[in-house]
Amino acid sequence: MDNTKKLLDEARNHHIELTQEQAEQFVKYYEMLIEKNKVMNLTAITDYDEVIVKHFIDSLSIIKVYNVNQALKVIDIGTGAGFPGIPLKIAFPKLTVTLIDSLNKRVTFLNEVISELGLTDIHAIHGRAEDLGRDSSHREKYDLCVSRAVSNLSTLSEYCIPFVKINGMFISYKGINIKEELDTAKKAINILGGKVKTFDEFSLNENMGRALILIEKVEKTSMKYPRLAGKPAKEPLQ
Numbered sequence: 001m002d003n004t005k006k007l008l009d010e011a012r013n014h015h016i017e018l019t020q021e022q023a024e025q026f027v028k029y030y031e032m033l034i035e036k037n038k039v040m041n042l043t044a045i046t047d048y049d050e051v052i053v054k055h056f057i058d059s060l061s062i063i064k065v066y067n068v069n070q071a072l073k074v075i076d077i078g079t080g081a082g083f084p085g086i087p088l089k090i091a092f093p094k095l096t097v098t099l100i101d102s103l104n105k106r107v108t109f110l111n112e113v114i115s116e117l118g119l120t121d122i123h124a125i126h127g128r129a130e131d132l133g134r135d136s137s138h139r140e141k142y143d144l145c146v147s148r149a150v151s152n153l154s155t156l157s158e159y160c161i162p163f164v165k166i167n168g169m170f171i172s173y174k175g176i177n178i179k180e181e182l183d184t185a186k187k188a189i190n191i192l193g194g195k196v197k198t199f200d201e202f203s204l205n206e207n208m209g210r211a212l213i214l215i216e217k218v219e220k221t222s223m224k225y226p227r228l229a230g231k232p233a234k235e236p237l238q
C-alpha cells in the first residue's frame, strides 16, 4: 500500500482526519528521519508502520483529552527528533509551536525538517529547559506545554510548568502504570503552581499502553524555579 494511504488509514482508525498534503508532509518527515538516523541517533524505531503508530499517532493522541485544533501557543520540552511537536504542527496547523532541545545536532535536524516541509509558526531552539524557563520571553508565555520521554514527572514538572500561563496546561505523555510516579510528583507539581486535573490511560494498539497526564497551571511559579541546570534531575522536588 502507498505510504500516504497507509498513514491516512491509520490516522482515521484513531479518529484523526488528515488531508493528502498533511499525509505527504508526514511521509517526507519519515524519510528525513530515517536518512538522518544513519549519521546520528534520532530514533530506535525505524519501520514505517511502527513509526506511524509509536511516533506519529502517539504524538497526536493528545486530541483525545485536549482540543489542539485551535490557535494555541505550544512548547515541546526535550523534543528530540520532534516528538510530539512536529506531528502536532503538521496535523493541527493553527498551533504556534516552539521546540526545545539541549542537543544542538537535533535542533539543526528540526530546522531542516521545518524548512523542507514548509511549516510556518514553528521554531526550534537549542537550550536547556532550566535556562529557557527563566527567560522572560518564554516564562509563563504558553497555553500548552507538552513533553514525551524526557524525565520522571517531578523533574519534568520543574522543566515544564514554568513555561505555562495561568490557566494553561502541561500535558505529559507517559506509559501506563503511572499511578506511583504521579503520587511521588504531586508535591512538586503543587510547589510549582500546578494541579493534576486528570489522567487518561489508553491503548494505541494491542501491546502499547499509554497515558496522558493533564496538569493545570493554577498559580504563578515562584522565581526559585526552575533551579540551576542539572539540579531538577539530580534532586527532584519532593
Ligand SMILES: C[S@@+](CC[C@H](N)C(=O)[O-])C[C@H]1O[C@@H](n2cnc3c(N)ncnc32)[C@H](O)[C@@H]1O
Binding pocket: 077, 078, 079, 080, 081, 082, 083, 084, 100, 101, 102, 103, 106, 127, 128, 129, 130, 147, 148, 149, 150, 159
Ligand atoms: C529520550 S529523548 C525523547 C525525545 C522526544 N520527546 C521523543 O519522545 O521521542 C529526550 C530528549 O530530551 C532532551 N533533554 C533532556 N534534558 C533536557 C533539558 N533539561 N532541557 C532540554 N532538553 C532536554 C534530550 O536532548 C533528548 O533529545
